[in-house]
Amino acid sequence: MFQIQPGLPLVTAAAMRSAEAAAIAAGTPALTLMERAAQAAAHAILAHLPSRRATVLCGPGNNGGDGYGIAIALSAAGVAVTVAADAPPRREPAATMAARWTGPVVPLDAAPPAPLIIDALFGIGLDRPLDSASQRAIDRLRGHGRVVAIDIVSGLHADRGTALGQPLAAELTIAFAAPKAGHLLADGPRHSGRLAVVDIGVPVETAMMLIDRPRLIGPAPDAHKYDRGWVLMVEGKADHGGASSLAALAALRSGAGLVTIAGPGTHLPAMAVMRRDDEEAANLLNDRRLGSVIIGPGMLPDTRARGWLKRLTWAGKPLVIDAGALRLLAEEPVGAPSVLTPHEGEFTQMFGPIGDDRIAAVQKAASITDAVVLLKGPTTVIAAPDGRVAINTHNSPWLATAGSGDVLAGIIAALLAQGQPLFEAACAASWLHGDAGRRMGPGRIADDLIAILPEVLAGL
Ligand SMILES: NC(=O)C1=CN([C@@H]2O[C@H](COP(=O)(O)OP(=O)(O)OC[C@H]3O[C@@H](n4cnc5c(N)ncnc54)[C@H](OP(=O)(O)O)[C@@H]3O)[C@@H](O)[C@H]2O)[C@@H](O)CC1
Ligand SMILES: [K+]
Numbered sequence: 001m002f003q004i005q006p007g008l009p010l011v012t013a014a015a016m017r018s019a020e021a022a023a024i025a026a027g028t029p030a031l032t033l034m035e036r037a038a039q040a041a042a043h044a045i046l047a048h049l050p051s052r053r054a055t056v057l058c059g060p061g062n063n064g065g066d067g068y069g070i071a072i073a074l075s076a077a078g079v080a081v082t083v084a085a086d087a088p089p090r091r092e093p094a095a096t097m098a099a100r101w102t103g104p105v106v107p108l109d110a111a112p113p114a115p116l117i118i119d120a121l122f123g124i125g126l127d128r129p130l131d132s133a134s135q136r137a138i139d140r141l142r143g144h145g146r147v148v149a150i151d152i153v154s155g156l157h158a159d160r161g162t163a164l165g166q167p168l169a170a171e172l173t174i175a176f177a178a179p180k181a182g183h184l185l186a187d188g189p190r191h192s193g194r195l196a197v198v199d200i201g202v203p204v205e206t207a208m209m210l211i212d213r214p215r216l217i218g219p220a221p222d223a224h225k226y227d228r229g230w231v232l233m234v235e236g237k238a239d240h241g242g243a244s245s246l247a248a249l250a251a252l253r254s255g256a257g258l259v260t261i262a263g264p265g266t267h268l269p270a271m272a273v274m275r276r277d278d279e280e281a282a283n284l285l286n287d288r289r290l291g292s293v294i295i296g297p298g299m300l301p302d303t304r305a306r307g308w309l310k311r312l313t314w315a316g317k318p319l320v321i322d323a324g325a326l327r328l329l330a331e332e333p334v335g336a337p338s339v340l341t342p343h344e345g346e347f348t349q350m351f352g353p354i355g356d357d358r359i360a361a362v363q364k365a366a367s368i369t370d371a372v373v374l375l376k377g378p379t380t381v382i383a384a385p386d387g388r389v390a391i392n393t394h395n396s397p398w399l400a401t402a403g404s405g406d407v408l409a410g411i412i413a414a415l416l417a418q419g420q421p422l423f424e425a426a427c428a429a430s431w432l433h434g435d436a437g438r439r440m441g442p443g444r445i446a447d448d449l450i451a452i453l454p455e456v457l458a459g460l
Contacts, residue, residue: 001216001228002214002217002255004214004420004427006212007427008210008212009178009204009205009206009208010181010206010209012181012208013159015206016124034066034069037066038068038069038097039073040176040198040200041066041176044196045172046074049171051079052080053114053115054071054115055118056074056084057119057154059121060086060087061122063123064089065094065098066123066150067118067150068101068120069097071118072097075103081103083101083103084108084111084112086108108137109133111137114145115145115146116145116146118147118150119147119153119154121155123150123151126158128164130164134165135166138168139166148170148171149170149173151175152175152180153192156182156188159180159359160357161181161183161189162185162187163187169193172193172195173194174196174198175198178204179210181208181391185358185359186358189393207388208359208388208389209388209389210391211392211428213460216460227257228255228256228418229255229416230417231248231251231292231413231416232292233251233413234281235261235298236323242403243403245267246450247294247407249269249270253454254414254429254432255418256413256418258274260273262281262308263275278308285311285317291317291418292317292318292417293315293318293319293320294410295321297406305324306331313334320413320416321338321339321341322342322409330350338371339374339425340372341426342373347373354375358375358379359389359391362375371422382427390423390427392430394430394434394438395438396438399449401444401449404433404437406446411432411453414429415429432456439455
């Protein structure tokens with residue numbers, strides 16, 4: 001059995017702003033928050049990337065204000081700091097912070113290269129492409145110093161992670177209070193470098209999270225195989241049989257006590273797997289010990305698939321709906337609690353283009369289908385109809401291999417069969433799948449992914 005922790009909180013710019021407003025309303029002045037942010041950032045810089053000389057690029061808003069505060073703290077620690085800015089910030093608290101800086105200031109166009117470049121041009125307030133003066137300074141300094149980004153790389157959209165211009169890739173990003181979704185999505189990961197989150201005394205409340213490692217508790221001493229979860233795999237076409245076998249085997253390897261394949265075929269992926277024909281298997285849906293059902297891997301949208309989807313709606317067991325069965329949902333909506341696991345192509349076919357805002361697209365899909373939707377990709381996004389969203393970055397490009405999605409479906413089904421709620425099961429399965437991927441290497445295939453699962457579980 002697994003214990004699934006809620007993930008680490010992740011914020012959008014709007015969520016961060018309301019957390020900041022709440023902290024200010026509760027009595028902490030905005031300037032105090034900025035002082036804390038600057039102190040904590042300077043501390044992290046001295047710890048991670050110590051340097052004797054630094055250039056701090058300061059923008060017109062509070063991110064720039066942080067920059068001035070960091071310049072003050074670093075120069076107090078003996079670092080030779082030059083601030084590059086075209087004008088001091090006009091709004092508070094950044095204006096007060098900037099007025100405290102008595103060291104050298106040069107225009108952005110004259111920003112000197114230095115072993116350490118601190119990017120405090122724009123934070124979560126960037127709402128349009130980088131202006132030309134900022135872009136020129138960035139282009140001039142690119143490759144001329146190690147870069148630390150304050151809160152978020154200037155030029156990344158805080159919610160979407162898309163680049164608004166050509167930002168300076170950082171070696172370290174120091175994020176205040178919580179990671180922003182933009183660190184993890186789209187262009188975020190390859191620009192942000194290592195992420196250090198520093199506490200500034202602003203508690204965040206959010207329905208968005210970064211998926212964390214689940215804990216494995218192990219079966220109870222008196223556990224029966226049915227307690228460990230019974231999964232039914234509705235088999236696809238015989239010549240796509242590999243997909244169903246991978247999903248069935250992955251369910252077993254990730255802890256299901258029992259897996260039954262439904263369908264007329266003969267192949268069994270392991271001696272531990274049972275087979276029932278469709279009619280017998282349909283009767284199993286009345287068995288209260290049956291925990292979850294997978295439908296879709298290797299499946300074509302035919303009469304049999306339609307029949308099964310109808311049956312599954314009536315049965316009400318938790319479902320994992322993947323591949324071929326996803327294509328049928330438009331004509332055959334399923335009323336049972338479900339996790340849908342589309343890749344980008346399937347998602348686009350079902351819901352239209354994903355666009356720039358991946359999170360919003362998946363949230364909308366979850367709300368339309370009233371199901372948990374897991375959009376596969378380099379950064380997996382999972383949304384529940386109640387508004388919760390999770391991002392999984394514990395992933396690997398080695399997972400881009402035939403059958404990998406079938407394995408994921410099997411892992412989710414195993415967790416559902418053990419009684420985990422839909423959203424939690426999808427989140428934990430995504431992490432476990434990613435962890436297996438990280439243990440893959442050249443020449444490995446989806447079958448190996450399953451063979452690695454016991455190692456993944458043993459490492460929890
Ligand atoms: N949350 C917290 O608790 C704390 C947050 N803190 C810090 O505050 C940061 C957020 O600050 P912020 O809101 O002032 O926004 P920021 O990112 O500095 O940019 C806004 C400015 O840039 C301008 N502007 C925008 N786009 C532009 C463009 N393309 N080209 C040119 N200009 C552009 C925009 O101008 P306007 O749109 O008004 O013309 C405005 O002047 C946050 O990331 C963190 O670092 C900490 O101090 C401590 C506590
Ligand atoms: K920044």
